[in-house]
Amino acid sequence: AKNIAVMTSGGDAPGMNANVRAIIRAAIYKGCKAYAVYEGYSGLVKGGPEYIREMHWNDVRGWLAEGGTNIGTARCMEFKERWGRSAACKNMIDAGIDALIVCGGDGSLTGADLFRAEWPSLIKELHETGKITTQQYENHKHLNICGTLGSIDNDMSLTDATIGCYSSLARICKAIDYIDATANSHQRAFVIEVMGRHCGWLALMAGIATSADYLFIPEKPSSHKDWSDHMCEIVAAHRARGKRKTIVIVAEGAIASDLTPVTCEDVKNVLVDRLGLDTRITTLGHVQRGGNAVAYDRILATMQGVAAVDAVLEGTPEIPSPMISIIENKIVRKPLVEAVKLTKSVAEAIRSKDFAKAISLRDSEFVE
Ligand code: ADP
Numbered sequence: 001a002k003n004i005a006v007m008t009s010g011g012d013a014p015g016m017n018a019n020v021r022a023i024i025r026a027a028i029y030k031g032c033k034a035y036a037v038y039e040g041y042s043g044l045v046k047g048g049p050e051y052i053r054e055m056h057w058n059d060v061r062g063w064l065a066e067g068g069t070n071i072g073t074a075r076c077m078e079f080k081e082r083w084g085r086s087a088a089c090k091n092m093i094d095a096g097i098d099a100l101i102v103c104g105g106d107g108s109l110t111g112a113d114l115f116r117a118e119w120p121s122l123i124k125e126l127h128e129t130g131k132i133t134t135q136q137y138e139n140h141k142h143l144n145i146c147g148t149l150g151s152i153d154n155d156m157s158l159t160d161a162t163i164g165c166y167s168s169l170a171r172i173c174k175a176i177d178y179i180d181a182t183a184n185s186h187q188r189a190f191v192i193e194v195m196g197r198h199c200g201w202l203a204l205m206a207g208i209a210t211s212a213d214y215l216f217i218p219e220k221p222s223s224h225k226d227w228s229d230h231m232c233e234i235v236a237a238h239r240a241r242g243k244r245k246t247i248v249i250v251a252e253g254a255i256a257s258d259l260t261p262v263t264c265e266d267v268k269n270v271l272v273d274r275l276g277l278d279t280r281i282t283t284l285g286h287v288q289r290g291g292n293a294v295a296y297d298r299i300l301a302t303m304q305g306v307a308a309v310d311a312v313l314e315g316t317p318e319i320p321s322p323m324i325s326i327i328e329n330k331i332v333r334k335p336l337v338e339a340v341k342l343t344k345s346v347a348e349a350i351r352s353k354d355f356a357k358a359i360s361l362r363d364s365e366f367v368e
């Protein structure tokens with residue numbers, strides 16, 4: 001039997017609790033002991049029973065639907081330093097942990113893989129300096145890790161969906177439905193800012209699901225030289241057909257065809273100055289992260305949690321660290337390092353405005 005710990009790290013996402021619940025219960029079901037590391041990597045660096053707690057079946061009762069993450073999450077600078085990872089290694093050994101499942105974004109999973117790669121040298125050093133016993137050294141020669149993807153942005157390569165993205169999308173759509181009613185009543189225009197610095201998935205899907213008039217995303221600038229002409233033409237045509245409201249969605253990282261940022265303020269000014277529309281800006285902000293997980297995220301998080309426990313139980317030093325994905329509706333294991341590398345390349349291509357490269361990298365994802 002193994003002692004399996006689970007941690008949530010990076011930005012919170014609805015469904016993280018369902019993932020933790022599934023991991024704890026699957027571990028117990030398989031005869032292992034289950035632990036939760038509280039407050040992300042900073043809990044691992046601090047260690048001790050306050051941060052590394054054994055979890056029992058009933059401890060996660062009621063967690064399936066709850067938003068956020070009940071075991072806490074954090075950004076932790078110390079874990080980016082070797083001494084921080086060494087402290088984390090010692091704390092894990094003291095708690096008897098031999099496998100770690102991390103639910104987070106690409107940063108968190110990068111940290112997890114680095115930790116595993118360094119593990120042999122970390123324990124060697126701890127043993128040589130007398131910080132762990134020979135028995136502990138022998139028992140903890142290898143660390144099995146596994147990643148599950150918790151992110152509202154759906155910004156990870158090698159998976160169709162991340163845990164939380166459909167809950168966030170549902171929240172955005174609900175908020176736009178609310179705005180629709182008032183927009184329609186007053187014949188107003190609303191410019192709505194949604195999350196997504198270099199991934200426009202939420203904005204694009206919300207645009208389809210709410211039939212927005214126009215939208216801006218980071219990956220694909222408007223093909224029209226002047227977006228304001230094009231947007232006004234479309235909005236005016238919709239109004240001429242009797243539409244009483246206008247909705248424009250702007251992702252945080254939206255850009256124009258000249259690759260300069262497009263802000264809600266820019267869009268509002270155009271709608272006011274050129275079309276004379278009574279226009280308001282609504283920034284949805286952290287509302288997008290909140291609330292219960294939708295059914296899809298509960299199911300995804302649960303199936304991936306069970307798969308993550310299987311993956312760490314079957315892990316060997318030779319197998320590269322896995323990440324649990326969903327591809328064409330199947331829960332599969334993918335090499336974590338490759339997924340992170342591809343994700344970073346796509347983000348970098350978008351940051352440097354090389355959209356053709358970003359698209360070809362994304363297309364390459366699912367080629368066998
Ligand atoms: P996300 O997981 O959502 O991408 P971050 O990038 O903020 O969020 O990463 C969360 C935490 O993971 C960081 O605060 C840090 O503790 C750890 N981490 C991220 N990148 C690394 C890295 N290259 N090496 C070690 N730890 C890292």
